[in-house]
Structure formats: C-alpha cells, structure tokens
Amino acid sequence: MAFELTSFESLILLSIPITSGIVGWGTNVLALKMTFYPIDFVGIRPIGWQGIIPSKVKKMAEKAVDLLTAKLMKIEEQFDLIDPEVIVKEMEPGLKDATRKIIEEVMVSQIPDLWARSPESLKQTVYHAVEEEFPHTVKDMMKDIKVNINELVDLKKLAVSILTNNKLLVNQIFLTCGEKEFKFIEKSGFYFGFVFGLMQMVAFYFYQPWWFLPLFGFFIGYATNWLALKLIFEPRNPIKIGPLSYQGLFLRRQQEVAREYSSIISEKVVTTAGLFEFMVRGPGSIKMAEIIKDNIEKIVDQTANSSSILIKWIVSQEKLDIIKNIAIFRFKQELPISLKQVFHYAEETLNIRNTLREKMSALSPVEFEGFLRPIFQEDELTLILVGAFLGCFAGFAQYFLLFS
Numbered sequence: 564m565a566f567e568l569t570s571f572e573s574l575i576l577l578s579i580p581i582t583s584g585i586v587g588w589g590t591n592v593l594a595l596k597m598t599f600y601p602i603d604f605v606g607i608r609p610i611g612w613q614g615i616i617p618s619k620v621k622k623m624a625e626k627a628v629d630l631l632t633a634k635l636m637k638i639e640e641q642f643d644l645i646d647p648e649v650i651v652k653e654m655e656p657g658l659k660d661a662t663r664k665i666i667e668e669v670m671v672s673q674i675p676d677l678w679a680r681s682p683e684s685l686k687q688t689v690y691h692a693v694e695e696e697f698p699h700t701v702k703d704m705m706k707d708i709k710v711n712i713n714e715l716v717d718l719k720k721l722a723v724s725i726l727t728n729n730k731l732l733v734n735q736i737f738l739t740c741g742e743k744e745f746k747f748i749e750k751s752g753f754y755f756g757f758v759f760g761l762m763q764m765v766a767f768y769f770y771q772p773w774w775f776l777p778l779f780g781f782f783i784g785y786a787t788n789w790l791a792l793k794l795i796f797e798p799r800n801p802i803k804i805g806p807l808s809y810q811g812l813f814l815r816r817q818q819e820v821a822r823e824y825s826s827i828i829s830e831k832v833v834t835t836a837g838l839f840e841f842m843v844r845g846p847g848s849i850k851m852a853e854i855i856k857d858n859i860e861k862i863v864d865q866t867a868n869s870s871s872i873l874i875k876w877i878v879s880q881e882k883l884d885i886i887k888n889i890a891i892f893r894f895k896q897e898l899p900i901s902l903k904q905v906f907h908y909a910e911e912t913l914n915i916r917n918t919l920r921e922k923m924s925a926l927s928p929v930e931f932e933g934f935l936r937p938i939f940q941e942d943e944l945t946l947i948l949v950g951a952f953l954g955c956f957a958g959f960a961q962y963f964l965l966f967s
Contacts (some may be wrong), residue, residue, distance in 0.1 A: 578763045585952075593950075629933075647702040651699060654904050716846055720834060720846065732827075736827055747812055776962040778955070780958025781952065781955035788951075792947075794934055814931060816914070821921075824923060825915075856891050859891045
C-alpha cells in the first residue's frame with residue numbers, strides 16, 4: 564500500500580533510480596579495478612587485496628598466450644621461411660672477424676712460439692682455409708636449428724616467462740585489447756541501474772517492507788554486472804533483427820583486437836631478438852650447444868685434414884681436441900654478437916606481427932571469444948557478488964534515509 568510522503572521523503576524516493584544508476588556504475592568500476600589492481604598485495608596477510616590478474620600472474624599469462632601457441636603461431640613454420648643462404652650472407656662480415664680472432668687465440672694459446680715465427684702468408688693460408696669452411700658450417704647449423712626448433716624454442720615457455728616477470732604487461736594485454744568492453748561495462752552499469760531503479764521506485768511506493776530496498780539493491784548490483792558480461796560476449800554469431808544486426812561487443816571488434824594483440828605480442832613478448840636470445844641462453848641452450856659442438860668439430864677436422872700445414876703443427880689428437888674445445892667455447896661466446904647482424908632480415912622474414920594479426924582475424928567467434936573471456940571467468944562470480952553486496956549496502960542506506 565502507498566504511504567503519504569513528505570517533500571524530503573518524496574525527494575529520496577525519486578532519487579532511487581539515480582542512486583541505483585550510481586550503484587550500478589560504481590560496482591562495475593570497482594569490479595574492474597579489483598580485477599587488475601593493485602599490482603602487488605596491499606594489506607597484512609591474510610587481510611588485504613591484490614588484483615585478480617596480478618595475483619594469478621602465471622595462470623593468467625598462460626591464458627594470454629594459449630591462443631598464441633595453439634592457434635596463431637607455429638614456430639617451425641616461421642623458421643622454415645628463413646633462408647640459410649641469406650643468413651650466411653648477413654653474418655659473413657662478422658663471422659670473418661670472429662673467425663680470425665678465434666684462430667689467433669687458439670694458436671697463441673696452443674703453439675705460441677711457432678705461430679709467432681710463422682710468416683704472414685702462412686697465417687693467411689690458415690685464415691682462408693677456415694673461412695672457406697664457415698659458410699658451409701653456418702648453413703648446416705641453420706638446417707640443424709630448423710629440424711630441432713621446437714626443442715630449441717618453447718614458444719609458450721618463452722612468452723609465459725616474460726609475462727610472469729612483468730605483471731604490468733599482462734594487465735596491458737587485456738586492458739588494451741578489451742578497452743572498449745571495459746568502458747562499456749562501466750557505463751552500462753549506470754544505464755541498467757537507472758532502469759532497474761525506476762522499477763524499484765514504483766514498486767517501493769506501494770510496498771515498503773524493510774528488506775525490499777536492500778534486496779533490490781542486491782539484485783541491481785548482481786544484474787548490472789551479469790548483463791554487461793552477457794552483452795560483451797553474446798551472441799557469438801551476428802543475429803539479424805529486421806535491417807539491424809547484433810553481435811557480442813567484443814566479437815564485433817575482432818579485426819581491431821587482432822591488430823592490438825599482434826602489436827603488443829610482437830613488440831614486447833615474442834620479438835626476433837628474444838627468440839634468438841632464448842635459443843642460445845634459454846632451456847634449449849643445451850641442444851644449441853650440441854649443434855654448435857658438432858659443427859665446429861667438423862670445421863676443425865676438415866681444416867686440419869685439408870691443410871698439411873696444420874698437420875705439421877698439431878702433434879697429437881689430444882692437442883686437436885683442445886683446439887676444438889677452445890674453438891667451440893669461443894664460438895658460443897661470439898654467436899650472440901654475430902646473430903645481431905641477421906635480426907633485420909629475420910624480423911622481416913618471420914613477420915610475426917602480420918602473421919598473428921592475419922590468423923587472429925580469421926578465428927571463429929568461439930575461438931576468438933576464448934581470448935578475453937577467461938579473465939572474467941577466472942573470478943566472474945566473485946566480481947558479480949561484489950557488485951551485488953555493494954548494491955545491498957546501498958539499499959540499506961536508502962531505507963534508513965526514508966525511515967530514520
């Protein structure tokens with residue numbers, strides 16, 4: 564039954580839709596902030612809070628790159644595009660200098676007196692003998708790398724390692740790719756809350772139990788978050804209503820999101836320099852060391868067998884083994900420096916950004932939805948309930964303003 568209202572009470576009643584709109588907006592904003600911030604735990608454990616994504620950074624990093632490794636990029640396909648002939652050409656100047664430096668160090672350490680007394684023409688003969696073999700060695704190494712690329716570069720481990728150590732970057736991926744959806748969630752909270760508030764105002768005018776406003780506030784806080792998420796991801800496929808077509812907001816922006824995602828990943832996560840660095844210093848470095856060892860041993864043996872001069876100098880197999888070990892060690896040191904000369908060519912050839920963009924643009928709606936949806940699914944119920952309880956609290960506040 565309706566009740567007589569004073570001017571103040573009428574004002575409070577009329578404020579219900581606005582209050583509901585503010586509650587809807589505020590709870591949605593807070594839910595999003597709680598998803599991403601703070602980056603580090605604030606409080607005294609166990610009481611306190613850390614953003615849902617930063618608090619589960621490894622798990623969320625894995626979710627961020629699952630799509631990358633499962634659907635967008637096969638490392639073996641990318642490396643198949645690299646031409647060993649071009650690699651040799653790009654590395655040749657640096658390899659020539661590195662080769663002479665290594666030969667000089669080996670000879671000085673193993674046969675210092677003899678090397679010091681050798682004429683320049685003899686030294687040049689040794690240099691050229693090794694330099695002629697190096698292009699073939701580099702080509703063989705590139706072939707071995709291609710065959711073993713999945714063992715040398717674990718793309719998921721590389722990406723997860725980078726993201727796990729950079730919580731801000733994980734946030735950036737989701738915040739950038741889902742920027743418009745997050746703004747929609749914030750704004751829609753007010754609009755939905757206002758509409759529900761109108762219904763709440765009319766109902767409360769005729770029916771005034773103490774629990775009505777808190778209960779309706781709980782419903783508004785819950786419904787605004789839930790409805791916003793539904794509109795972002797559903798329907799998956801466009802639905803036509805007369806001349807109009809509607810699809811989930813995030814799914815409609817697939818081309819735009821593909822550009823944003825490919826840009827961040829190619830510039831900050833899976834870079835050309837990072838791939839080669841991971842190859843020579845990451846978990847695959849043991850296999851890389853084996854490839855270097857096998858190929859350097861071949862070049863030392865071939866040079867020794869083709870040069871009678873070297874045979875005269877090397878008096879034992881033990882001495883030859885020492886030279887191999889020194890050459891292998893020094894080449895592993897020089898390799899990261901020499902590889903920098905191929906980065907420009909490799910970056911153009913691997914073309915990571917365009918590869919990711921094209922493949923992401925071609926994903927089905929179901930596959931594409933799986934990129935952003937997990938960050939909500941991780942604690943979706945928690946975030947919705949936060950909004951619901953805040954709405955309930957606002958309902959109590961409204962009730963006490965009316966009847967206190």
